[in-house]
Amino acid sequence: MKNKILAVTNRKGGVGKTTIAVNIAAGLATNYKMNCVLIDADPIGSSTLWLGDTTINRLKxxxxxxxxxxNNKYHALQTWGATLLNTSLNCDVIIADLPPIEIGVFSELINQVNKIIVPVGLSSLEWEASFPLIERVMSASKDINEAKGIIVPSRIHPQKIIPREKIIEVLPTQWTLAPQLSLRSDFQKASELKNWVGNTAKNSTAHKEINKLVSFIAKNIN
Ligand SMILES: Nc1ncnc2c1ncn2[C@@H]1O[C@H](COP(=O)(O)OP(=O)(O)O)[C@@H](O)[C@H]1O
Ligand SMILES: [Mg+2]
Structure with missing residues (x-):
């Protein structure tokens, strides 16, 4: 597997980064029997709080x-990336849960990971905040044919279906659009119960949405 280092990030907090990182890591380990390492890269430690004591098979x-x-952004990020690369030698896939990121740091991050997963809500504010990220990935990966960036529509009102065709039409080729995750209390509940939705809300709509997202990610990394 060549694309094994995935980073979940955004310039904003509260968009669903940790929810997505935790559930896709658990989903890849459970549904695809992949050995996953979830990297908690946020100083706040939300994914450690959520899954720190996990007993999910194949998930560390x-x-x-x-x-x-x-200060010294470039060097520090290279060291961080080298540690990820080293960790990746002993697992199938790495999912890094990142804090809200500054654009200069993001520009360096692009070179340290294989795929960048960006949760975006439906509001124009969230889209506008994501444009610089879309643009940076576009210019940094002009020469590659596969999508380096993955947009995950996140916290979408359950009665809303996002206009997929319209979004895909305007996305540059370095980006792809994942299936959407709706706003569902089962996601919140999973974090309270310190487990993933596949265990806390088996066969719920939230679980089905995660399974769809996980299979989309699995296809994109193989
Ligand atoms: N799809 C969702 N449905 C319901 N609540 C969600 C969903 N995604 C995230 N949340 C909630 O929104 C808040 C922020 O989510 P979180 O994943 O921690 O975002 P981030 O890591 O981007 O700050 C949390 O309370 C979380 O439970
Ligand atoms: Mg978070």
Whole structure:
């Protein structure tokens, strides 16, 4: 597997990064029998709080805070990336849960990971905040044919279906659009119960949505 290092990130907090990182890591381990390492790169440690004591098979969690200071950004991020690469030698896939990211750090991050997963809600504010990320990936990966960026429509009102065709039409080729995750209390409940929706809300709509997203991700990394 060549694309094994995935980073979930956004310039904003509260968009669903941790929810997505935790559930796709558990989903890839459970549904695809992949050995996963969930990297908690957020100094706040939300995914460690969520899954730190997990007994999910084939899933490990490791803290490795993303260097987010403007000083010596380049070197610090290279070291961070090298640790990820080293970790990746002993597993099938790495999912890194990142803190809200500054655009300069993001530009360096692009070179350290294989895929960038960006949760985006339906509001124009969230889209506008994501444009610089879309643009950076576009210019950094002009020469590659496969999508480096994956947009995950996140926290979508359950009665809303996103206009997929319209979004795909305007997305650059370096980006792809994943199936959507709706706003569902089962996601919140899973975090309270410190497990993934596949265990806390088996066969629920939230679980089905995650399974769809997990299979989309699995296709994109193989
Ligand atoms: N699809 C969803 N449905 C319902 N609640 C969600 C969903 N995604 C995230 N949340 C909730 O929104 C809040 C922020 O989510 P979180 O995953 O921690 O975002 P981030 O890591 O981007 O800050 C949490 O309370 C979480 O439970
Ligand atoms: Mg988070």
């Amino acid at each position: 969690i490791k803290r490795l805070t993303l260097p987010n200071s403007p």
